[in-house]
Amino acid sequence: MSSSATDPDAGLPAQTSKAGTALWLSVLRIAGALAIPVVAFFAMWATFDFLRSEDANRVIVVLVAVVVGVFGVFFLYWGMNKAVDLLPFRYREGVRPWIFVGPCLVILSVFLVYPVINTILISLKDAFGQEFVGLDNYRFVFSDDSMLRSIRNTLGWIVIVPLFATVIGLVYATLADKLRRGEAVAKSLIFLPLAISFVGASVTWKLIYSFRPAGFGSNIGLLNGVMQGLGQDPVAWIQLRPWNNLFLMVIMIWMQVGFAMVVLSAAIKSVPDEIVEAARIDGASEWQVFRRILIPSILPTIVVVVTYMVINAMKVFDIVFVFGNAEADETEVIAERMLRWFFISANQGRGAAIAVVLFVAIVPVMIWNIRRFREEESIR
Amino acid sequence: MRRLRLIAPILAFALIVAACTDDDGGGEGSPTAAGSPAGENTGTVNVLSAVEPEENEVLQNIADATINQDQSDYTVEFEQSGNFEEQVQIRSQGGTLDVILLPQPGTVVQQAQSGNAIALEDMGFDIAELESTFGEYFMSLGEFEGKHYGIPSNVNLKSMVWYPKDDFDKAGYEIPTTWDELTALSDQIKADGGTPWCVGYQSEGSTGWPATDWMEDIMLATAGQDAYTQWIDHEIPFNDPAVVNAGELFGDVMFGEGNVLGGAENTPSVAFGDAPLPMFDDPPGCWLHRQASFITAFFPANAEAGVDYDWFPFPSIDQQGTLFAGEMMVTFRDAPETRDFLTRFMGEEVQCAMGEEPGSSRISPNVNVESTCYPNPILAGASEVLSTALGGEGEAGFDASDQMPPEVGSGSFWTGMVQYMRDGPDSLQSVLDEIESSWPA
Numbered sequence: 001m002s003s004s005a006t007d008p009d010a011g012l013p014a015q016t017s018k019a020g021t022a023l024w025l026s027v028l029r030i031a032g033a034l035a036i037p038v039v040a041f042f043a044m045w046a047t048f049d050f051l052r053s054e055d056a057n058r059v060i061v062v063l064v065a066v067v068v069g070v071f072g073v074f075f076l077y078w079g080m081n082k083a084v085d086l087l088p089f090r091y092r093e094g095v096r097p098w099i100f101v102g103p104c105l106v107i108l109s110v111f112l113v114y115p116v117i118n119t120i121l122i123s124l125k126d127a128f129g130q131e132f133v134g135l136d137n138y139r140f141v142f143s144d145d146s147m148l149r150s151i152r153n154t155l156g157w158i159v160i161v162p163l164f165a166t167v168i169g170l171v172y173a174t175l176a177d178k179l180r181r182g183e184a185v186a187k188s189l190i191f192l193p194l195a196i197s198f199v200g201a202s203v204t205w206k207l208i209y210s211f212r213p214a215g216f217g218s219n220i221g222l223l224n225g226v227m228q229g230l231g232q233d234p235v236a237w238i239q240l241r242p243w244n245n246l247f248l249m250v251i252m253i254w255m256q257v258g259f260a261m262v263v264l265s266a267a268i269k270s271v272p273d274e275i276v277e278a279a280r281i282d283g284a285s286e287w288q289v290f291r292r293i294l295i296p297s298i299l300p301t302i303v304v305v306v307t308y309m310v311i312n313a314m315k316v317f318d319i320v321f322v323f324g325n326a327e328a329d330e331t332e333v334i335a336e337r338m339l340r341w342f343f344i345s346a347n348q349g350r351g352a353a354i355a356v357v358l359f360v361a362i363v364p365v366m367i368w369n370i371r372r373f374r375e376e377e378s379i380r
Numbered sequence: 381m382r383r384l385r386l387i388a389p390i391l392a393f394a395l396i397v398a399a400c401t402d403d404d405g406g407g408e409g410s411p412t413a414a415g416s417p418a419g420e421n422t423g424t425v426n427v428l429s430a431v432e433p434e435e436n437e438v439l440q441n442i443a444d445a446t447i448n449q450d451q452s453d454y455t456v457e458f459e460q461s462g463n464f465e466e467q468v469q470i471r472s473q474g475g476t477l478d479v480i481l482l483p484q485p486g487t488v489v490q491q492a493q494s495g496n497a498i499a500l501e502d503m504g505f506d507i508a509e510l511e512s513t514f515g516e517y518f519m520s521l522g523e524f525e526g527k528h529y530g531i532p533s534n535v536n537l538k539s540m541v542w543y544p545k546d547d548f549d550k551a552g553y554e555i556p557t558t559w560d561e562l563t564a565l566s567d568q569i570k571a572d573g574g575t576p577w578c579v580g581y582q583s584e585g586s587t588g589w590p591a592t593d594w595m596e597d598i599m600l601a602t603a604g605q606d607a608y609t610q611w612i613d614h615e616i617p618f619n620d621p622a623v624v625n626a627g628e629l630f631g632d633v634m635f636g637e638g639n640v641l642g643g644a645e646n647t648p649s650v651a652f653g654d655a656p657l658p659m660f661d662d663p664p665g666c667w668l669h670r671q672a673s674f675i676t677a678f679f680p681a682n683a684e685a686g687v688d689y690d691w692f693p694f695p696s697i698d699q700q701g702t703l704f705a706g707e708m709m710v711t712f713r714d715a716p717e718t719r720d721f722l723t724r725f726m727g728e729e730v731q732c733a734m735g736e737e738p739g740s741s742r743i744s745p746n747v748n749v750e751s752t753c754y755p756n757p758i759l760a761g762a763s764e765v766l767s768t769a770l771g772g773e774g775e776a777g778f779d780a781s782d783q784m785p786p787e788v789g790s791g792s793f794w795t796g797m798v799q800y801m802r803d804g805p806d807s808l809q810s811v812l813d814e815i816e817s818s819w820p821a
Contacts, residue, residue: 127820211649213642215575215658215665236649239802325587327791328648328798344585345787347820 021090028087028095033102036076040103043072116359123352137353147354150332153245157316157333160246162309164253166302169260174290176261177268187265191258198255198318205251206323209237238323241330248331251319256312260305267301268294300376307369314362334358425456425721428471429481429707430464438739446730447721454717456725472496477712479721481533485521486783488708492524498711499527503719513726514745515770517605521778522708530708531726532745535770537762538672538703538779539597539694542656544664546687553667559601559629559697566639569667575641577633578666580655581648581798588794590652591630591801592781593703594670597694599626600701605775612783618816619809627812629697631805641666648798653678660688670694672705673741673762685758693765702769705779706745735759747771785820792818 047068051061080099084092126133141147169190176186193201210221211234219225224234238244271294279289295302317335326332326340334354342351429436436458443456461467471477472494482488491497501507507528511519514532522530543553551572556562566576581591600608603622610616611623634644641658642650653675658665660680669675676685683689694701709725711718724730731744735753743759747767754760769776781789796811803811 212654213646213649215641216650216654217657236646239646239649321585324582324584325648325795325798326585327795328587328802340791345791347787 025091025094028091029098032080032084032095033098033105036080036099036103037106040073040076043068043076119352119355119359122348123356125349125352127347127349129348133349137349138357140350141353141357146327146332147337149330150334150337153330153332154314154316154334156245157249157252157313158310160249161252161256161313161316162306164249165256165309166260166264166306168253169257169305170264170302172257173261173265173268174294177265187261190261193255194258196255198252199322201251201255202319202322205254209247211236211238238329244329245331248319248323252313252316256309260309263301263305264298267298271297300372303372304369307365310365311362314358314365334361421453421715421717423454423717424478425454425717426476426478427456427458427481427709427721428464428467428477428479429458429460430462430483431460431481433460434739435742436460438734438737438742442730442734442737442740443725446733447724450724451720453720456721472712475713478718479709479711479713481707482530482710483705483707484782485530485708485778488522488530488710489524491710492522492527492529496712497529498714499529500531500711501527503711503714503722505719505722513748515747515772515776517772517776518706518745518770518778521783522710530710531722533707533709533726534742535704535706535745535766536673536743537766538593538705539600539701539765540671540673540691540762541694542659542669542671542675542689542691543667544659544688545690547662547664548667548690555692556695557692558695562695563632566633566636566668570638574664575638575666576668577640578655578658578669579634579640579644579647580650580652581801582651586790586794587648588796588798589781589790590655590671591647591797592789592793593672593779594630594633595623595626595797596777596780597670597701597703598629598697599623599780600703600775600777601694601697601699602626602629604699604701605777608775608777608780612780614784614819618788618819619812623812624808627800627808628805631800631808634801635805644801645804647801673758676758685756691758691761696774700769700774702765702774702776703779704766704769704776705782735763745770787818787820788815 047064051065077100081096084096084099087095122129123137124132124134172190176183179186196204207220208222210219211224212219213236219228219234221234221237223237227234237247240247275293275297276289279293284292315335316333317339320326320331320333320336321339323329323331326336335358338351338354338358341347341354427439429439431439440456440458443458447456468477468480468491472491473496477496480491482491488497492499500510505528507519510528510531518532518535519528519530522528543555553565553568554561556565569576579590581588583589596608599611599622602625603611607616607622611618611620616622634640634647640647652671656669656671656675656679659667659669660683676689679689694703709722711722726746728746728748731746731749732753734740734742735744735749736755738755741756741759743763743766744753745766747770749763749767751760751764751767754763768774781793783789784793792815796815799814800807800811
């Protein structure tokens with residue numbers, strides 16, 4: 001951003017007015033960056049006031065919301081762009097980018113930067129967000145049995161889920177690619193679970209793992225049906241520590257395999273046929289083609305899929321929450337602890353501290369992801 | 381200059397953030413803050429609560445048929461809200477709150493602490509009279525710094541043991557009134573080839589709460605009301621010998637050979653709503669089920685009260701304990717019409733009319749309301765037990781886990797009970813130690 005902003009300075013004519021021009025340029029830039037958000041804010045304020053009045057006709061309310069929401073934003077940018085054209089030539093191209101980037105920066109800061117700062121502040125305060133308590137909440141995060149278990153479990157999630165989901169997805173994509181017929185059907189079947197919400201999938205799997213002790217009627221769970229069919233006693237799967245963690249991870253793997261498969265399948269198809277054929281002519285076996293040609297060619301895609309899944313696994317919450325009292329089952333994960341402490345145990349300080357820990361843990365993955373992305377861009 | 385370019389956007393964010401927060405604050409408050417001076421009749425009394433819409437309608441109907449008909453100075457409007465806590469917060473600051481119905485006494489004290497609620501003493505109510513109407517214990521739950529803020533408006537009984545009446549009578553079993561009789565009954569059931577108890581603690585993220593009710597019942601009936609209150613206020617530790625004793629008695633029931641259908645270790649897997657169902661099998665899969673009055677909603681649709689099932693109060697151990705939960709009215713506007721409303725609403729006439737309303741399952745905390753006001757036999761029986769207990773006989777106790785800090789009352793207490801069930805009788809001390817250590821400083 002800064003490099004593009006320095007460009008217009010080079011074309012300025014008079015040496016003496018350079019300082020003055022630069023000052024004006026900054027002022028205009030700030031004004032430009034703020035103009036759209038401020039105008040939009042007041043336009044929306046007026047619209048919301050209108051939308052809030054209860055006696056307004058519903059149809060009109062919806063129409064106004066659509067018109068203001070869609071066309072309003074469009075005209076705002078269009079109008080500002082026109083306004084920039086009215087500026088003296090030497091300012092124009094220096095100000096224009098700020099008009100378009102400004103709203104994004106403002107929205108990011110209001111909805112992202114401010115909450116992050118505020119969360120860090122709250123994490124240093126007591127349960128009610130009143131008094132500063134120093135690092136007590138962080139001490140709790142790294143000493144409480146249940147918290148330590150949640151960190152352990154989350155580590156399990158970020159290793160096992162991406163590993164299995166990617167491997168299964170890759171194998172499936174490779175095999176489906178070789179199908180003469182029915183590739184689309186085969187892929188759709190694996191892709192379907194991705195269309196279900198995490199909560200929906202969890203409820204479905206709850207039925208699969210369902211257990212009723214003797215005397216409470218017959219077992220309706222699929223797994224226990226199989227167990228009984230094999231002449232075994234039904235098992236309370238979700239109470240089975242520590243294996244219940246794996247049973248929950250299976251749900252996420254089941255959901256994410258479809259995503260891995262679709263992305264990797266696209267990558268496999270983009271590997272040039274010439275390379276593969278050349279390898280085959282040179283006498284490479286199918287395994288060697290897969291191992292030496294395919295995998296290296298699609299490695300960047302695999303990395304993207306894995307990082308995406310690592311981040312998803314770090315944030316996992318719904319599955320664990322739906323399955324009941326995580327602390328009693330010892331299936332706690334960090335995000336679940338955060339919600340539990342923040343809302344159910346009404347301890348803002350501890351909830352925020354857990355949030356900060358989770359945030360800090362995700363940052364390196366993001367940085368690594370961005371760095372890899374940049375490297376690839378530079379190769380291209 | 382370069383540095384300025386970086387600082388400028390940051391300054392801009394700060395300005396926008398400040399502008400946004402300020403505008404929000406002003407916008408919320410101004411349109412609603414009508415601010416009528418205290419003591420002036422506004423013609424309406426608004427009663428805000430978190431009850432279900434159906435119950436709200438029942439309340440409104442009763443008010444229409446009684447209070448709104450009997451006088452013309454004001455009208456009573458019942459209002460329910462899905463985000464009750466937030467509404468109370470906003471409207472108490474805006475000064476547009478008349479009366480609210482609070483389901484938890486702990487929050488009554490919070491409202492008093494915030495300075496917005498009005499003390500009954502300041503409104504001219506005679507506390508001694510209220511205490512004779514609702515019992516000293518219930519009134520004391522709404523006490524803050526020597527003043528009372530809550531008038532009980534609804535109560536429900538938790539110390540109930542359900543049994544399959546027809547089979548029970550056929551088998552010739554007697555209703556136990558003491559712990560020894562209960563133990564004898566359960567031995568007899570086992571000798572006859574049955575299983576005494578149906579127990580289920582699974583309740584999604586709140587798994588374990590029905591077990592805390594068991595502990596509370598036993599705690600009341602062994603240690604008594606004073607120790608029970610000290611336990612809630614953390615004046616005695618959670619691993620006090622009195623609590624250990626209650627836990628052991630609880631364990632005797634749960635871990636006794638053949639006592640619990642499916643075994644104690646499986647109770648955390650049984651949904652609390654499914655737990656009583658085997659009682660309706662033929663022959664009954666179990667004979668006893670301890671749960672509050674709401675559980676009838678989970679009974680089979682064709683099960684008839686007084687025929688297929690009935691209940692008896694949780695037996696006395698060292699004394700008779702009565703565990704209950706309930707609701708309190710808190711006032712935010714001192715005016716003649718709110719005072720008149722409170723007096724009428726808590727009076728026997730309106731309360732009795734509420735019992736007669738078929739759609740209502742509310743039980744009056746007013747001990748002077750006769751049990752004949754309730755056509756429903758289950759409610760009538762519960763009301764009798766409650767009136768006796770609130771009147772000061774035996775040991776009444778408000779649900780303890782609801783009054784403890786949330787870290788314990790809806791956290792470690794639930795979890796601890798699940799661990800106890802799973803790890804067996806020997807884990808009791810370590811479970812109680814762990815709950816004690818989770819108590820916020």
